[in-house]
Amino acid sequence: MTKVHDDRIEELEQRVKEFHDVDLGEALEVIDYLRDEDDSVLVGGSLAYGLGNRESDLDIVIAGPATDESSSRMPLEHFLGSLRVDVWRLHQNEIDELFERARRCLADEGPLLGAFGHVFEQADLKLLHRVAYGVVVDGPALVPSGPRDYREVARELLVREYAERMRHSLYVAQLALAAGNTLAAATSARFGVEDALQAVIAWRGLPFSDNKWLRLRLERDVPDLEEVYRPLAVLPEGPEAIARYVAEAVAAAEGLLGLDLGAAALAADAGWEGEGLKAYRAGDLRLLLAAGQDVAFEIDDAEAAAWEALAAEPPWPCAECTDLQTRLLVALHAQGVVRLRWLRGVPLAELALGKEG
Numbered sequence: 001m002t003k004v005h006d007d008r009i010e011e012l013e014q015r016v017k018e019f020h021d022v023d024l025g026e027a028l029e030v031i032d033y034l035r036d037e038d039d040s041v042l043v044g045g046s047l048a049y050g051l052g053n054r055e056s057d058l059d060i061v062i063a064g065p066a067t068d069e070s071s072s073r074m075p076l077e078h079f080l081g082s083l084r085v086d087v088w089r090l091h092q093n094e095i096d097e098l099f100e101r102a103r104r105c106l107a108d109e110g111p112l113l114g115a116f117g118h119v120f121e122q123a124d125l126k127l128l129h130r131v132a133y134g135v136v137v138d139g140p141a142l143v144p145s146g147p148r149d150y151r152e153v154a155r156e157l158l159v160r161e162y163a164e165r166m167r168h169s170l171y172v173a174q175l176a177l178a179a180g181n182t183l184a185a186a187t188s189a190r191f192g193v194e195d196a197l198q199a200v201i202a203w204r205g206l207p208f209s210d211n212k213w214l215r216l217r218l219e220r221d222v223p224d225l226e227e228v229y230r231p232l233a234v235l236p237e238g239p240e241a242i243a244r245y246v247a248e249a250v251a252a253a254e255g256l257l258g259l260d261l262g263a264a265a266l267a268a269d270a271g272w273e274g275e276g277l278k279a280y281r282a283g284d285l286r287l288l289l290a291a292g293q294d295v296a297f298e299i300d301d302a303e304a305a306a307w308e309a310l311a312a313e314p315p316w317p318c319a320e321c322t323d324l325q326t327r328l329l330v331a332l333h334a335q336g337v338v339r340l341r342w343l344r345g346v347p348l349a350e351l352a353l354g355k356e357g
Helices: 003-020 024-030 092-107 119-133 150-178 182-203 211-221 223-232 239-257 263-267 301-308 323-334
Strands: 040-044 058-064 076-080 083-091 135-138 270-273 277-282 285-290 295-299 339-342
Touching: 003 024, 003 083, 003 135, 024 076, 024 083, 024 135, 040 119, 058 092, 058 119, 083 092, 092 119, 092 150, 119 150, 150 182, 150 239, 150 263, 150 323, 150 339, 182 211, 182 223, 182 239, 211 223, 223 239, 277 301, 285 301, 295 301, 295 323, 301 323
Parallel strands: 058 083
Antiparallel strands: 040 058, 040 135, 076 083, 270 339, 277 285, 285 295
């Protein structure tokens, strides 16, 4: 083991002791019954990354070639005083299969956004980083069966995931601003900047830690990025200030990742989709019904004509929508009735990232 590894274990032991008055060895004893011969024991999560607080769990992955029964993607919970210890027990084949799925996603030109972002997949995204960046506290280090290093795959997957989240958030911000929904514009713009920062942080070799630790990580580990975020951290008030804020957020993200994030450029790769939407007339009223959600929207004659002029079947390409159609679709998007569908992903080769990490 290296001095860096030993220093990380020492720091982890100090944080567990400080927050919970528990020795790391005691935590390992509690979960010893789950181990098989030749298993590796890794500690990941915020405490292992030098983050966390008294509310943070101790996340442990037990993996090896002899593990017969998996704990699935949900952890087994243990309690040691005020410390909660979450344990994932996995055969190494399962870990290699997870990394292979990530590798296939990276090789696919289609959108990655959300492939590791829903309830169970989000757990998989975190598991990738617990394995790739976790501290081996007992047993041998895990050796990938595939040709690529665990950290390389985990890093690239997170960069691409957050680059696509950023693209989505900043496009929604610009559409919402044009439609007059300033609150949605401002909040989406800030999400977009935070997503761009997460992509750069991951590229520099730091593990996944969610946005709840973003400010601490910026201040402590990447102060140059903290300078980018500082003027955008607080949402402005008033239409003119929000319009400037959205423009500044787009410019900041473009500078970080080297992409053209203007609305016109993004429209070429996006379309709208929704199901069960039909326009009806009820006396003097024009209604747009979302049958699957039991929702009805009142629209005027111009909006009804704009809706009927859309193609019969979605997706409706954003670049082909008129301004009125776009405003109507943005309003429906804000209600969760339609969604943006991306026609292509954001390959890493298109990102102008630095070579740190």
